[in-house]
Amino acid sequence: MSYGDPNNPYGAPQGQPQQPPQQGYGYPQQQGQAPGYGYPQAPPVGQAAYGAGAPMTEMPGSVSAARVMTWVIVGLQIIGVALFAFAAIALNAAKDDESLQDNSAFQDLAGDSTALLWGYVVFGLAWAVFAAVLATKFKTGGNGVRVTLLVFGIITAILGIYPFVVVGLVHTVLAVLIAVFVGNSNGKAWFNRPRY
Template identity: 35%
Template sequence: MSFGDPNNPYGQPPQQPPTAPQNPPGYGYPPAPPGVPPQGYGYPQQPAYPGYPGGNQMFPQTMPGLLVTARVFLFIISAVQILAALGWLYVAALANDVSDAADSLSSSSDDPFNSFSDGAGIATGVLLFIALLAAGLAALSITLGVKFGRGGQGVRITTVIYGALGGIVGLIMLVVGLDSGLATAIVFPLIWVVFATIITVAPVVASGTAWFARPRY
């Protein structure tokens, strides 16, 4: 009885057909279950947390150009507001000096200088309020511009509201300038409206929204 006989119980067992080698899992990864391609070096990575909301959303790594422009405009507006605050403060000081001088010249309650002093005092208070308002707006403009780098949704919403209100004020000044017919009364309000429009739109577009919604570590 030969070893080549397939019915020989003492012969060599029949050889099995070779099987395809299994791809080893990547370094540090557990073996993949049947039917799932292994992941590792040279294999495409599967998206992490596919069911997590926004898990695959891409966020900008650098500030979008429109936001950079809006940030520069905020700093320019803050400089104008600081100059305006100083100007109104100087005028308020002049009005206060006039009020003091009228007080020193008035001799009785019926004296015309007394009425003039009261009017100058009221003007001083109004001018001082305007100067403080301009200074506060300048501080807000600087704060929003600085917070563009790390701020979140609060900074975004505040910027949109601030820009929209500034645009309304600019439109009112533009209408008044058009009624006056003076070119100098139109240029400044027009520039103000352009600045306010960019400041309002920049946080609303898709790139601006993604920038303020990005994760912070």
């Protein structure tokens, strides 16, 4: 490729002196040059747009959704506790019915079932209180709350599958979503944010 060739379409036009090539693609840039037109440069990877170490003031959407889902689990737990307590009371009342006093199979079933239902009531109430405490810690909690929420989500999902299959399906879905939303990068950034 020769600029002196008159048939070269990339050469200097005839009759004009050749100019040195302009800096651009393929040529080294001079230091201290003003930025060109277009979009501003992005901050380096790992730094916030507002500067390094700027505190997060607003909870990310996925973390906020996890907090709402935790409160929904608290509400479902309260409803479940009320249903189990009502069933235990009704079964205990049926056990004292005179027409069923002679039925030994029903009496054995009622005695064992009543104790089991009251156990579910106590466990469900304790789990609801635990979930409520975790839901209130979303704003102020650190990485320990995040890890506890992950464990809470996993255990709730497992309990929703095995003992409470029919009514636990909603618990399972919510618990898996809580674990995912708290365990992702937004959850990690929120719970590990600097607090001043």
